[in-house]
Amino acid sequence: MAASTVDALGMACARPSTLESAIPQRRAEISELDDIDELVRLHQARIRRFVTYSTGDPDLAESITQDTLLRAFNGRDNFRGECSVSTWLTGIAINITRDHQRSARFKFWKQVKTTAVDVNEMASFIPSDSISPERRILAEERVKNLYKALETLSNNQRTIFLMKFTEELSVEEISEILGMAVNTVRTHLHRALKAVRSKLGAGI
């Protein structure tokens, strides 16, 4: 397991392999963190996507994304460059999402109102340049099926699936961010993949 540290915002970061390799990256990321507009430009969509598909609620995702970016901006002095800004932000977003999910208010509102992702609309955003119109219909169907499969997963499974396959974090990084054993992360991923496989049918 990679060495890691926990910063003042409670975020675990995997350390880069060498200090020398970390320095230029650190400089670039510090300037990125110092400018809220740049932070929003670079990370807003990605964080919002992650939280949207993690919670299934675009409105909540918008609020959590805003909290995440503001918390990161206000706490930028705590970022020590021991992981990428992207990984750091994902960790903050996960913590805020967990806080929301624990709060009684969230549970109440989840019962009375949840703004669902419009999966048909989302699937229509598949880039059109890469596939033919015929294949596009099939591709949209598969994207919808994948989303539906994600909806059936538990919160943990869905979050870990997205961290692995959408955020492209390693199992070790996920384990550090979530404070979970690597084997537990692996088990969640296996279960998630099994559920996704059953929804997608042919393929994996």
Added chain:
Amino acid sequence: MTSQVSVHLSEEQLDDISIGMGSRESQAHLKACEQCRSKLQQFRSDVKLFNEASIAWTEATPRRIAKPKRKSFRLPTPILALCATAMLLVTIGLPRLINVHPSPRIIPSVSDNHDSADQIAQDNQLMKDVEGAINPDEASVVEQYNLMESPKSRLKAQPKRGLE
């Protein structure tokens, strides 16, 4: 490369490869087996499409992120109004309740307002303490203006007041 492999990877082995924890044997099999490779490729392709569509969708619906603001504590207006009313009532009503027949107030004349020497010494000490607490490095005003001299001598130095 050949697809003549009779035993294929199990779902669990394929999943391990998907999550980046495939064994060396599984990786070797994958290189040789087109069928297993195709299964894996299909999943990766689905995930790629999902990622492309979801990020494009998210970017197409941009939301404004508010600039950071200092959080200010605000009480709800009705609570403030109630508090103000209660304070007003207490300020006006309480003295009236206590002094039903108030005795005429004795206003001390200016001439009676002599501070005792002890009082002056106490005040000077208090000023020095406050000054010390606020500006520990700076010279105290009391010291600067030599206020710690004997109150009696200062009293003597003061001009006599007219009504004495």
